[in-house]
Amino acid sequence: MNAGDDYRGLGWAHGALTVQRLGAMLAPVTFILEDGRQVSPMHIAPWSNEPQAQALPGILRRLRGEWPCVPFGYSVPADGWPEDWARVMGSPEEGEEAHGHSSNHDWQWRESAKGSLSLTLAYPAGSPVGRVERTVTPDSSMPAVDVEFKIVVRHACRLPIGLHPVFRLPAEIGAAALELGSFDHGRTYPHDVETGAELFLRNASFTDLSSVPARAGGMADASRPPLVPDTEELLQIEGLDGTVALANHADGYRVKLSWQKEHFPSLLLWYSNRGRKAAPWNGRHVAIGIEPICSPFGLGPATALADNPIAQSGIATAQEFSPEKQFVTRYRIEASAL
Structure with a gap:
């Protein structure tokens, strides 16, 4: 099998999809809805075909x-963090990569059943992870x-893990809606995700996505992206049932994500809303990350393994892995007409 082809695609009666070797990222995906319309809910960064993108880290390229x-996740400096967070925030591990080895390197194609695409990636010798495998199958x-x-791990370990779906948003402000159903509570980021692009009050909690404490006072509606201000923010949601949907009212469809909540107890919402002005973002990046995680805000392995405030509340921020017990998780992305 030729491992050199960077993209592979599949077509089926209800759509077409592409997987790239870099990060094993899935996009574009075109779904054919029951009414015959074609929709493409997955986001593609606007710099993806720009020549200068080749110099970026793998995850961004x-x-x-x-x-x-x-x-x-990835480690960040503890300066200016609340004390209960700062005391558990360790330094980056040697060779640490943003969101792990899997996000930054070319995977290898594997033999797979007809109608599916499968890839694998071996990890560096010093990692507790031996390899990861991923199979994408249209319904x-x-x-x-x-x-x-x-x-697949080499020895018993604990690690924060996550899935990183990023969805396309319409151009019109507030023309999409996050449909989370009931949840226990949400948390705002305890610091600035991007200095100068803050929206939510630091280290606050909430129970309604349409009423999140705002940095400037009052409440902000985080349920209807794209948002009005240029912002870069994270919210962590606890107590979901393992399903969430994004309704794109401008384009008349709903995309639903479902996952195994025992593997990913939290959901991280990444609001990338023109907030990052430096290259390659250049104030033009508008998307919503809807990310099932077992992690504290993606703050990196050291913080995830420590007795951080989220772990103290009884919510796991790292999964247990063992060579004796294989870890396999399954999740699904589906689309329907509004």
């Missing part, structure tokens, strides 16, 4: 769609894609 992160009966993800 052709950022798109959905991919798995092992380990999830032959409807506009939906099923993904199976496997983590």
Whole structure:
């Protein structure tokens, strides 16, 4: 099998999809809805075909769609963080990569069943992870894609993990709606995600996505992206049932994500709303990340393994792995007409 082809695609009665080797990222995906319309809900970064993108870290180079992160997150400096967070925030591990080795390197194609695409990636010798495997299979009966993800470890370990679906948003402000259903509570980021692009009050909690404490006072509606201000923000949601949907009212469709909540107890919402002004973002990046995670805000392995405030509340921020017990998780992305 030729491992040199960077993209492979599949077509089925209800759509077409592409997977790239870099990060094993899934996009574009075109779904054919029951009324015959074609929709493409997965995001592709606007710089993906720009020549200067080749100099970017792997995860950013052709950022798109959905991919798995092992380990999830990256370390940030503890300066200015609340004390209960600052005391558990360790330094980056040697060779640490944003959202893990899986997000930044070319995977290898594997033999797979007809009608599916499968890839694998070996990890560096010093990692507790031996390899990861991913298989993408369209549902032959409807506009939906099923993904199976496997983590094989060399020795017992604990790691933060996450899935990283990033969805396209319409141009019109507030023309999409996040449909989370009931949840226990949400948390705002305890610091600035991007200095100068803050929207939410630091280190606050909420129970309604349409009423999140705002940095400037009052409440902000985080349920209807794209948002009005130029902002870069994260919210962590706890107590979901393992399903969430994004309704794109401008384009008349709903895309639903479902996952195994025992593997990913939290959901991270990444609002990338023109907030990052530096290259390659250049104030033009508008997308919503809807990311099932076992992690504290993606703050990197050291913080995830420590007794951080989220772990103290009884919510796991790292998964247990063992060579004796194979870790396999399954999730699904499906589309329907509004």
